[in-house]
Amino acid sequence: MANLNYNQGNYEESVSAVTATPSVRIGDRRFYQGEEYVYCYNAGGGTASQKDGVKFITGASGYSIAATSITDTFNPCVGVVKHADIAAASYGWILTKGFATVDLVSASTADYKMIALGAGGSFIEASGTTTLGTAVAVGFLLSHNTGAGGAAYAFINTGK
Numbered sequence: 001m002a003n004l005n006y007n008q009g010n011y012e013e014s015v016s017a018v019t020a021t022p023s024v025r026i027g028d029r030r031f032y033q034g035e036e037y038v039y040c041y042n043a044g045g046g047t048a049s050q051k052d053g054v055k056f057i058t059g060a061s062g063y064s065i066a067a068t069s070i071t072d073t074f075n076p077c078v079g080v081v082k083h084a085d086i087a088a089a090s091y092g093w094i095l096t097k098g099f100a101t102v103d104l105v106s107a108s109t110a111d112y113k114m115i116a117l118g119a120g121g122s123f124i125e126a127s128g129t130t131t132l133g134t135a136v137a138v139g140f141l142l143s144h145n146t147g148a149g150g151a152a153y154a155f156i157n158t159g160k
Contacts, residue, residue: 035098052121067121
């Protein structure tokens, strides 16, 4: 079962630290400059890159994550890789609440569009309730105008 340890105290590493061996407990949470982070293990086969959204590997994986979301499938978004790429089999901090630049699956223009985790770690406009895979909004885009595969600034709140 996932460990939900909140710590507002001091950590010896920054939120951009990526390590091959864990420096704190997986599932530990911290607050840094008004944002919330959770410590995760990248159990995916590839690097979780900056701007990627990450999901749990399985429902029983604790905070083992990957940036391998699939289209039209429910992807429980843990958060966004904000500060540094996290290589496979490495540990790092994932933003769960705060501001981040995210990659988008398709073109998008407007203010305050709700977003959900789409394919390959990128985000897509949340459908509300029409499609299981994109029904759960995990944030919203701020003023943006980007083509498919572009990036936009967003407020993320996964609640994970």
